[in-house]
Amino acid sequence: MTNKYTDIINFDKNHVWHPYTSMSNPLPSYVVDTAEGVHINLKSGEKLIDGMSSWWSVLHGYNRPELNNAITSQLSKVAHVMFGGFTHEPAVELVRKLVSLSPEGLDKVFISDSGSVSVEVAMKMAIQYWQSKGQANKHKMMTVRNGYHGDTFAAMSVCDPVTGMHQIFDNVLMKNIFAPAPSIMFDELWHEREMEPLTALFAEHHQELAAFIIEPIVQGTGGMRFYHPNYIKSVRALCDQYNVLFIADEIATGLGRTGKLFACEWAEISPDIMCLGKTLTGGYLSLAATLCSTEIAETISNGEASCFMHGPTFMGNPLACSVANASIDLLLQNDWQSQVKQIETWFKQHLIQLAEHDRVNNIRVLGSIAVVETHQAVNVATIQKHFVEQGVWIRPFGKLIYMMPPLVISEAQITALIKAIATALPHDDYFIE
Numbered sequence: 001m002t003n004k005y006t007d008i009i010n011f012d013k014n015h016v017w018h019p020y021t022s023m024s025n026p027l028p029s030y031v032v033d034t035a036e037g038v039h040i041n042l043k044s045g046e047k048l049i050d051g052m053s054s055w056w057s058v059l060h061g062y063n064r065p066e067l068n069n070a071i072t073s074q075l076s077k078v079a080h081v082m083f084g085g086f087t088h089e090p091a092v093e094l095v096r097k098l099v100s101l102s103p104e105g106l107d108k109v110f111i112s113d114s115g116s117v118s119v120e121v122a123m124k125m126a127i128q129y130w131q132s133k134g135q136a137n138k139h140k141m142m143t144v145r146n147g148y149h150g151d152t153f154a155a156m157s158v159c160d161p162v163t164g165m166h167q168i169f170d171n172v173l174m175k176n177i178f179a180p181a182p183s184i185m186f187d188e189l190w191h192e193r194e195m196e197p198l199t200a201l202f203a204e205h206h207q208e209l210a211a212f213i214i215e216p217i218v219q220g221t222g223g224m225r226f227y228h229p230n231y232i233k234s235v236r237a238l239c240d241q242y243n244v245l246f247i248a249d250e251i252a253t254g255l256g257r258t259g260k261l262f263a264c265e266w267a268e269i270s271p272d273i274m275c276l277g278k279t280l281t282g283g284y285l286s287l288a289a290t291l292c293s294t295e296i297a298e299t300i301s302n303g304e305a306s307c308f309m310h311g312p313t314f315m316g317n318p319l320a321c322s323v324a325n326a327s328i329d330l331l332l333q334n335d336w337q338s339q340v341k342q343i344e345t346w347f348k349q350h351l352i353q354l355a356e357h358d359r360v361n362n363i364r365v366l367g368s369i370a371v372v373e374t375h376q377a378v379n380v381a382t383i384q385k386h387f388v389e390q391g392v393w394i395r396p397f398g399k400l401i402y403m404m405p406p407l408v409i410s411e412a413q414i415t416a417l418i419k420a421i422a423t424a425l426p427h428d429d430y431f432i433e
């Protein structure tokens with residue numbers, strides 16, 4: 001290895017924070033050189049098949065000419081300009097697309113810079129909406145256990161305190177209301193009894209509730225759980241009955257992952273507010289959007305403040321909007337539904353071989369998302385090293401070895417991902433007792 005390579009590794013280890021790892025004894029970070037299609041190429045020479053889409057974001061694979069071109073052609077026009085007092089074609093085109101594609105009734109779009117911020121925006125919109133209607137008492141959120149909505153303060157306050165990783169901040173977070181997590185899974189038989197605890201909580205708390213927030217169908221980081229669409233349908237009905245806004249956090253599920261363009265479509269409902277992020281730019285740049293109904297936007301605008309009280313510096317960044325437009329175009333031009341269905345079929349066919357393994361508790365697949373839940377938690381450092389040696393990139397956490405590859409993945413590449421998991425399972429030192 002060259003001096004430059006070891007210098008990157010050493011400087012990184014000593015000075016650069018990485019997510020969810022110690023600064024004094026960090027998990028290893030592998031040095032990326034380039035990425036192309038489904039491959040991430042390391043400086044040390046390994047070529048890894050990406051099973052993670054860089055945390056749900058790289059939908060079409062890396063280094064896509066269509067997306068590169070969108071950024072470079074926008075770059076020569078304007079890279080960034082403030083959104084206060086200016087507008088531009090990339091942002092207007094993006095909002096036009098989002099309004100036309102999203103569930104009915106979501107006509108106003110607030111563009112922001114990351115998923116967590118779009119959740120903050122959604123929660124603030126809900127609170128400001130009720131305040132503008134003279135009902136400032138409606139300022140709390142209700143959600144379900146096992147949820148994850150981001151790492152900023154308001155977002156943390158609706159994450160599951162345990163699986164959502166934020167218990168440590170408990171005494172400074174807004175006190176919101178938690179219902180039990182949905183317990184009937186996606187393919188299981190529905191029973192109305194499922195809604196009894198939530199119905200009781202709506203009846204008890206509706207006068208103080210601004211909104212109910214949930215990740216529709218797929219609870220991601222809080223457990224990778226796929227639950228029944230009727231749950232979402234019933235939440236919509238309860239929100240209507242009790243005058244509570246419904247926020248759908250589609251940051252992970254939006255734009256195709258579950259087999260529908262938006263996961264809310266499984267339940268054939270429209271939320272009042274919807275958050276998008278992650279793959280909005282095909283994984284190229286950080287961008288998010290909070291969509292809401294005309295009624296919410298008008299109520300806020302006619303309220304005491306006469307505007308919504310939020311305005312990030314990089315709101316509507318032209319480069320990010322341009323690549324988002326190109327990514328959405330690419331998604332719609334490709335037969336994305338068949339791609340997702342095909343990946344789902346491959347996962348189901350090839351993951352079966354792991355089902356009987358003593359270490360495996362449960363295997364589940366929905367759209368292009370696959371989860372191998374183990375009985376023991378993984379040792380991230382040792383199992384990750386194995387995956388890299390096997391030529392794949394899978395980043396498990398807790399008892400969850402999960403994948404959501406770029407949609408351009410092939411069957412042979414899916415089987416390589418699964419083989420890497422299969423060969424990891426017998427190793428005691430890859431798991432924590």
Ligand SMILES: Cc1ncc(COP(=O)(O)O)c(C=O)c1O
Nearest residue numbers: 114115116148149150220251252
């Ligand atoms: C459902 C959901 N909401 C919000 C977020 C936060 O998004 P970001 O990491 O872009 O802030 C995430 C990120 O994992 C997520 O999965």
